[in-house]
Amino acid sequence: MTKGKGQRSVYRCTECGHVQNKWGGQCPGCGVWNTLVESIEDSAPARRHLGYAGEQQRSEPVPLAEVEGELLDRQEIGLSELDRVLGGGLVRGSTVLLGGDPGIGKSTLLLQTAAALGGQSKTLYITGEESLGQVSLRARRLHLACDNVLILAETALERILDTARRHLPEILVIDSIQTIYSEALQSAPGSVAQVRECAAHLVRYAKRLQCSVFLIGHVTKEGALAGPRVLEHMVDTVLYFEGDSNSRFRVVRSFKNRFGAVNELGVFAMTETGLREVRNPSAIFLSRYDEDLPGSVVMVMREGSRPILLEVQALVDDCRTGMPRRVAVGMEANRLAMLLAVLHRHGGMPVMDQDVFINLVGGLRLNETSGDLPVLMAIASSYRDRPVPRDWIIFGEVGLNGEVRPVTNGEERLREAQKQGFRHALVPAPNAPKNLPAGMEVTPVRTLRDALAAL
Template sequence: MAKTKTKFTCQSCGYESAKWMGKCPGCGEWNSLVEETLHKPARKGAFAHSSPTVQRKPSPITSIESENEPRMYTTNKEFNRVLGGGIVRGSLVLIGGDPGIGKSTLLLQVSSQIAKQSKVLYISGEESVKQTKLRSDRLGVSSDQLYVLAETDLEFISQTITELNPSFVVIDSIQTIYHSDISSAPGSVSQVRECTAELMRIAKTNGIAIFIVGHVTKEGNIAGPRLLEHMVDTVLYFEGERHHTYRILRAVKNRFGSTNEMGIFEMKETGLEEVANPSEIFLEERSAGAAGSTVVASMEGTRPVLVEIQALISPTSFGNPRRMATGIDHNRVSLLMAVLEKRAGFLLQNQDAYLKVAGGVKLDEPAIDLAVALSIASSFRDQPTNPTDVIIGEVGLTGEVRRVSRIEQRVQEAAKLGFQRVILPERNLGGWTIPKGIEVIGVSDIRQAIQHTLGK
């Protein structure tokens, strides 16, 4: 009898080794290598090596006819926006998020909306069909075109998709699906990788839009090999606190639309409802006349969103001052505090700094630099900024305020919400129309910005 060959695979990054090691050389994780049995494909052209398309011969790109198939639209405009204008046929979309955040609720609601146009297959590997029915009753979801299947065997799922021929499929979740040709347990790197490859082949060959749910790790990343995010067409993250009602759906990868697009939803008893104007939500609880508070117009994909940035500066009780930030990179906070100390004369080396973006949004674009710096300056002086000001601009290491993109859209959003003044980079002035009822002030360095907002 032939000896069974095994390998050790890292469950975090997919690194393979012939022997067990305590620490993975690929990602540095401890105790992440698991023993798996080597397998050979059961038949020629098995799913692991199958091509995602039917095309076998190379063709000149000029001879290929482009497909102008219309997208599938849902009644949820926020969901359509995040996907770049609707669901693309034949696409493979991965959606991840914390347990209980509402991924299954969102996809069941989307499935019911698509079912009004064509067949939809909802496959649950974590719930029975009766449990899914209970959820659909709570959400008010009902359609003869919406089919539910509780199954984890990929071969049976593939056969069902072929027989039913739906236009939209949901797999909840990819970590529960397994293929019998692979000996490792469901959720392992090998199972997740090969099952996703087979689902990609089904989507591309038959023109079916497939959404797969992925579990996340304690660091907030989608569990499984990093290759998983490279294989799919779109990666969505569903974020938010379980104890708060608002949820954020963010696109971090999209082959058919803008990345970093964001949609806001509110969790209610009847399910998720879209929030048409997120800027009002983020600013509705803002305290007028509070020191350390500024408003910035940040671009989330193609949409400008007004968000409040809060700062609290207090003398430190320790040898090393603390730098804590929520929603902003703490390294950026340290950099801006160094610029304020060197270029504007603020003595911050013995001050603790706590910064937060209100509403649970994460901001990572350079245009928020000036608002963060002025929040810190306002809290340090204990002097409030004007509550009707919006601050936009990137700050350089020499203290200069650099131009930002899409300034007209940002200013229009500020005017629409009733703000009276916008402080922005001087180089962004000119070449666009200033909305009525709002004053625009251009600044060239951080000292000018402080003078306009806080005085001398």
């Protein structure tokens, strides 16, 4: 890198922000390998005053008990799945970071969001990766009404903020933060210093002028957001746009939300006219068969505040290589190994010398313990070649002693299953409700042996 007068070259960790003068393979601050990246910084950075309206040069502390709480001013976008992930709508003055793989549909989602908000609020769309003509062609292909959406092709932070202060938009979209650079720094766009500096100014602008800012972020090959880890700490909400390249379904998941619940899930379907909301996601994650099949069990998992029905498939086969394989798609391999040991010890099924394959249909990932019992029932069903009836629903946590433990929001899971047409449920005994949902029978179990006997 070329250093200017009064500048120095430093190495900054992209995970924890630790700074040192020499490169090293391992960051001494967080212990992560290969995260030190060279950047150019001023030896004595000058204090810069941005001159925002309402900026106070001096503030005094006040007792917390005397501070009045502010009611969140939420604005519904019009895309109910995105509103759900944001916690009920967009909060004025908040900064939302949206990350995802290339081509997953990040720009499409935010262009639809800008068009939906354009009729309610003044919206400014900054594109740093595409030309104005490319964005216009996408808007026409998606049949979006963008008459009230202002668009600017710019990558310089100072010119972007100057334009925003002249037009005072209520919604600002930056596509993407890795293409924006500040003229005060000599490093290249996308570097650690540039991303940190540009994001800090945009967050400050959002707070001072009560403008809601959307930032699109690139991801690394490992799936994490590119740039410094401090980027996720600065923003109010972090959303990940996920999906299988072979599937038309897309999932927006919140990993951080200062104004709502985390791990909230929104489901979209990619069509020729853009992203369409999936209001009943349980229907797309269930496979309806004409007959009962061994190794297939339906469970109820919880994503944020939403219960979702999901099919768990298991295949147990004779091992022919001398080394039994454990393949888990959608759940942790260590969790599967532990459950197999419990099934062998407390369920009496010698599957330790068998190949075991687990798959969660739809590409979702099991992040809670309610899937322990259905995974074990699917394995037992495949091992015994005896199918579980299609109208049964199962959930519950399994301990190392073979006990079946309760999970949270049991009644809500049962109500969701009843809406989808399920008539029987195998649940932990503490989760058995006093008032059963209409037309549903519940079988409470306390141990793994009880569950195997019930099926």
